Amino acid sequence: MSILDEVRSGKEDIVEYAEECMQKAKGIDREYRYFTAIAEESAIGQAREIKKNFQKYRGKRLLGVMVSAKDAICVKGVESCAGSRILKGYRPLFDATVIERVKREGGIVIGKTSQDEFGFGSFSVNVGLGFPIPLNPFDRGRSCGGSSGGAAGLARKADFPHIALGESTGGSIAAPSSFCGVFGLTPTYGKVSRYGLIDYGNSLDKIGSIGKSVEEVALLQGTIEGHDPKDSTSLSHPHEGYKELKRNVKGMRIGVIKEAFSDAVEKDVQKGVRSGIARLEEEGAVVEEVSLEFPIRYSLATYYLLAMSESSTNLARYCGMRYGQAGELKGNFNEYFSEVRSKHFGEEAKRRIILGTFARMSGFRDAYYIKAAKVRTLIIRHYRKAFGKYDALASPSTPLLPPKFTDIEKLTPLQHYMIDVPVVGPNLAGLPHLNVPVGMEKGLPVGMLLIGDHLQERKLLEMGMVFDGE
Amino acid sequence: MQKFTTDVIIGLEIHAELKTKTKLFCACPTQGSGEPNSRTCATCLGMPGSKPVLNRKAVEHALRVCLALDSGIAKEMVFSRKSYFYPDMSKNYQITQYELPIGTGGSLKLESGKTVSMKRVHLEEDPASLVHPAGVRESSYVLVDYNRSGQPLIEMVTEPEMHSPEEARDFLKQLITVLDYLGVFDSSAIIKADANVSIRESHYTRVEIKNITGFKEIERALGYEVARQREEVREGKAVAQETRSWDSEKGATFSLRKKETEDDYGYIIDPDLVPITIDREYVDGLRSSLPELAQDKLKKFRGQHGIEETTARVLAKDKALAAMYEAVSGEVNPQLAANWVRRELPRVLNYYKKSLGESGITPMHMISLLKLIEQKRITEKTGQRLIEKLGESAFDVEEYVTKEGLGVISDSSLVEQWCREAIKEAPGAAEEYRKGNEKSFNFLVGQVMRKAKGKADPQAVNGVLKGLLRR
Numbered sequence: 001m002s003i004l005d006e007v008r009s010g011k012e013d014i015v016e017y018a019e020e021c022m023q024k025a026k027g028i029d030r031e032y033r034y035f036t037a038i039a040e041e042s043a044i045g046q047a048r049e050i051k052k053n054f055q056k057y058r059g060k061r062l063l064g065v066m067v068s069a070k071d072a073i074c075v076k077g078v079e080s081c082a083g084s085r086i087l088k089g090y091r092p093l094f095d096a097t098v099i100e101r102v103k104r105e106g107g108i109v110i111g112k113t114s115q116d117e118f119g120f121g122s123f124s125v126n127v128g129l130g131f132p133i134p135l136n137p138f139d140r141g142r143s144c145g146g147s148s149g150g151a152a153g154l155a156r157k158a159d160f161p162h163i164a165l166g167e168s169t170g171g172s173i174a175a176p177s178s179f180c181g182v183f184g185l186t187p188t189y190g191k192v193s194r195y196g197l198i199d200y201g202n203s204l205d206k207i208g209s210i211g212k213s214v215e216e217v218a219l220l221q222g223t224i225e226g227h228d229p230k231d232s233t234s235l236s237h238p239h240e241g242y243k244e245l246k247r248n249v250k251g252m253r254i255g256v257i258k259e260a261f262s263d264a265v266e267k268d269v270q271k272g273v274r275s276g277i278a279r280l281e282e283e284g285a286v287v288e289e290v291s292l293e294f295p296i297r298y299s300l301a302t303y304y305l306l307a308m309s310e311s312s313t314n315l316a317r318y319c320g321m322r323y324g325q326a327g328e329l330k331g332n333f334n335e336y337f338s339e340v341r342s343k344h345f346g347e348e349a350k351r352r353i354i355l356g357t358f359a360r361m362s363g364f365r366d367a368y369y370i371k372a373a374k375v376r377t378l379i380i381r382h383y384r385k386a387f388g389k390y391d392a393l394a395s396p397s398t399p400l401l402p403p404k405f406t407d408i409e410k411l412t413p414l415q416h417y418m419i420d421v422p423v424v425g426p427n428l429a430g431l432p433h434l435n436v437p438v439g440m441e442k443g444l445p446v447g448m449l450l451i452g453d454h455l456q457e458r459k460l461l462e463m464g465m466v467f468d469g470e
Numbered sequence: 471m472q473k474f475t476t477d478v479i480i481g482l483e484i485h486a487e488l489k490t491k492t493k494l495f496c497a498c499p500t501q502g503s504g505e506p507n508s509r510t511c512a513t514c515l516g517m518p519g520s521k522p523v524l525n526r527k528a529v530e531h532a533l534r535v536c537l538a539l540d541s542g543i544a545k546e547m548v549f550s551r552k553s554y555f556y557p558d559m560s561k562n563y564q565i566t567q568y569e570l571p572i573g574t575g576g577s578l579k580l581e582s583g584k585t586v587s588m589k590r591v592h593l594e595e596d597p598a599s600l601v602h603p604a605g606v607r608e609s610s611y612v613l614v615d616y617n618r619s620g621q622p623l624i625e626m627v628t629e630p631e632m633h634s635p636e637e638a639r640d641f642l643k644q645l646i647t648v649l650d651y652l653g654v655f656d657s658s659a660i661i662k663a664d665a666n667v668s669i670r671e672s673h674y675t676r677v678e679i680k681n682i683t684g685f686k687e688i689e690r691a692l693g694y695e696v697a698r699q700r701e702e703v704r705e706g707k708a709v710a711q712e713t714r715s716w717d718s719e720k721g722a723t724f725s726l727r728k729k730e731t732e733d734d735y736g737y738i739i740d741p742d743l744v745p746i747t748i749d750r751e752y753v754d755g756l757r758s759s760l761p762e763l764a765q766d767k768l769k770k771f772r773g774q775h776g777i778e779e780t781t782a783r784v785l786a787k788d789k790a791l792a793a794m795y796e797a798v799s800g801e802v803n804p805q806l807a808a809n810w811v812r813r814e815l816p817r818v819l820n821y822y823k824k825s826l827g828e829s830g831i832t833p834m835h836m837i838s839l840l841k842l843i844e845q846k847r848i849t850e851k852t853g854q855r856l857i858e859k860l861g862e863s864a865f866d867v868e869e870y871v872t873k874e875g876l877g878v879i880s881d882s883s884l885v886e887q888w889c890r891e892a893i894k895e896a897p898g899a900a901e902e903y904r905k906g907n908e909k910s911f912n913f914l915v916g917q918v919m920r921k922a923k924g925k926a927d928p929q930a931v932n933g934v935l936k937g938l939l940r941r
């Protein structure tokens with residue numbers, strides 16, 4: 001009998017168990033730096049609450065499961081900074097809807113995981129000032145990907161029942177899941193409420209689940225999905241739950257994106273992903289090559305223009321009033337705001353504020369922001385057309401194996417942005433996508449990306465099960 | 471480019487608070503506690519992670535305004551973020567409408583019959599209010615009260631078609647009347663205007679005046695500004711293209727900032743709010759349930775009831791008075807009803823500084839009072855005294871008249887006795903009258919009414935007095 005079964009049946013004391021899990025989490029954090037805040041007090045408090053009202057929680061989906069939340073997801077009373085120093089000290093007065101649902105189902109929220117500041121990065125090296133960079137679970141000299149780096153790393157390393165809540169704007173679940181060798185599902189835009197998520201790019205942000213197995217991912221994902229009246233962009237699609245999933249590959253039509261295997265993709269990654277595709281074919285999938293030149297060519301530029309335009313407005317509120325960091329009150333309000341913002345935003349945040357503001361200023365707005373919005377519609381059309389023919393599209397999740405920190409330092413911002421090429425398309429189109437760990441090359445994990453049509457998460461999970469336990 | 475030819479060109483941008491129970495994007499109440507920051511939540515404070523949810527009632531109200539102004543209605547509701555940094559902004563962007571306002575075009579008729587075209591109508595959230603503890607210029611610090619943050623505002627923009635401060639004043643007055651009739655605006659709520667004003671002599675260099683509250687102020691502010699611009703030109707200076715603010719206490723405008731270019735707010739579509747289709751059938755439903763507006767009432771009062779123009783206008787432009795008049799005129803002579811509702815009722819309300827609603831005077835009170843007059847059971851004088859008393863606190867008129875014995879005194883011997891006394895006490899006046907001075911007669915009537923405590927039938931007094939004086 002597993003420890004989780006014992007907790008769920010009431011044989012094992014849930015408070016003692018939670019304390020033990022917290023100790024383990026802290027041990028992992030000391031070595032790998034996955035947390036921005038460990039919520040020991042509130043986690044133990046939750047365990048006590050469950051113990052006291054055990055009958056109420058018996059049989060709940062997540063009973064006894066430890067859940068970590070990417071720092072951008074607000075947890076009541078627990079410091080939530082989206083990885084930025086400017087929000088240091090901010091303790092939300094409310095739980096994000098996803099947290100509310102996790103707690104209601106008996107999941108215990110153990111802390112906030114590290115990320116690139118506000119999600120601005122692909123390697124979790126753009127952490128906010130004063131935050132530690134999380135380290136790859138397979139090699140501490142390498143990146144665990146970003147921006148949900150802490151989430152994916154912890155999902156790999158946790159030696160207790162744990163599932164991670166991540167968030168993706170342009171690939172921030174798939175990329176770190178690939179680098180850390182775990183399953184990471186980014187759902188259809190609007191399927192999971194964004195209420196309580198500290199915004200990056202509101203038309204792109206999606207909360208999803210990261211775990212060691214499809215089963216874990218489905219368990220958490222089934223809990224957090226569903227309409228929320230507090231988020232106007234939340235879909236009213238009926239709640240799925242993902243119960244009774246079963247391997248289902250036979251006869252599935254899979255389009256392998258031709259342009260995603262360019263020379264820019266490392267040979268080891270190509271090899272790993274090809275072997276994953278071969279595996280699906282063995283299981284009865286019908287595999288074909290498909291060209292998606294338009295999305296691959298234009299997604300990156302379109303994504304960055306829209307995401308930066310939106311984020312530059314989202315970040316305006318951080319000005320040293322109301323919450324987070326404050327400065328010495330002197331000068332006029334403009335001088336005060338500039339002082340606080342200059343001091344506490346990291347370099348990448350500043351870069352995106354400047355670029356995003358530029359793209360929406362009159363004179364440039366039509367050429368950049370408005371044009372990007374139009375191109376986005378075309379990109380969605382290209383994908384939809386492909387889904388008329390295929391159940392899923394396949395590509396690498398990232399073009400490279402987890403890089404060394406010393407190599408990342410050499411990248412220019414543009415090279416840094418290029419890492420997102422395989423993942424920005426589905427993110428821009430709001431399409432669900434799943435990173436599947438397909439094997440190891442040179443001792444490092446390789447991830448394959450399966451992209452589905454809107455609301456077709458189930459298909460992706462059932463295909464992903466082929467790789468469960470490998 | 472528009473070609474201007476008149477001496478003065480004025481365009482208005484008017485912001486009015488819409489009457490809803492909750493704020494535009496959250497469930498906080500719009501009314502209630504005045505305690506600073508007591509009516510706030512994560513959304514109207516702009517807390518990280520909070521999200522806006524649109525108030526349908528505010529949209530309904532805005533649609534009513536569009537219908538009343540005959541504006542074209544958008545196919546869908548789309549909101550934008552208007553970005554600028556200011557301490558009263560909870561997010562440092564305001565959720566407003568930009569490319570796709572809810573209403574486009576339309577017009578409003580002035581009292582003179584002139585029509586002013588509308589440019590657009592849109593919905594937006596109000597920022598928080600800044601509190602300067604020691605006055606705007608002297609305070610060394612500012613406090614922010616977020617109670618107002620997120621209140622629904624409707625912005626109505628006119629074409630530059632007004633040609634005098636008086637016209638601008640009348641426009642605002644007519645607009646307030648429309649909003650009041652629609653039930654979308656609380657007449658005690660704040661209505662603010664920004665005005666663009668330019669004069670021929672400066673080749674129409676545009677100056678924007680901000681922060682004008684109410685229709686009396688708009689005439690003052692624009693009057694001042696037109697004179698100031700003319701003075702600048704007379705002194706050989708150029709009128710600067712700039713933004714000025716109206717200081718009501720000093721009665722002057724002062725420069726806020728010069729502007730050579732349009733402000734750049736970096737608008738983007740607000741991605742937190744999905745576009746909402748405005749259903750045509752729903753709009754048709756609103757259109758057919760639109761109440762009669764002041765113009766309709768005026769036509770009715772003049773045409774069907776035969777009320778003279780000025781009285782009909784006074785009644786029509788005040789929703790509460792019009793409703794009172796309509797209820798009362800169904801029961802008593804419309805002419806009598808119109809006179810009393812137009813003159814006596816406002817006189818009394820004004821005296822007690824109460825609104826009609828606060829006074830507790832209902833159509834029932836007015837009907838029983840006016841019926842007593844119509845049936846000559848009380849004199850007009852008594853009626854006036856009764857309505858004054860009603861203004862203090864309402865009561866059953868019939869019952870009170872009986873109890874206090876206020877009915878008309880028609881006992882002729884008593885009237886005759888008062889008349890004899892009056893003549894005897896003022897022989898001079900009697901003599902004057904006999905010489906042909908009518909005023910002296912009125913004086914004597916007054917003396918008699920005083921003795922009768924206003925209860926004597928004036929016609930009877932007239933007759934008896936004249937008879938006695940002839941002898």
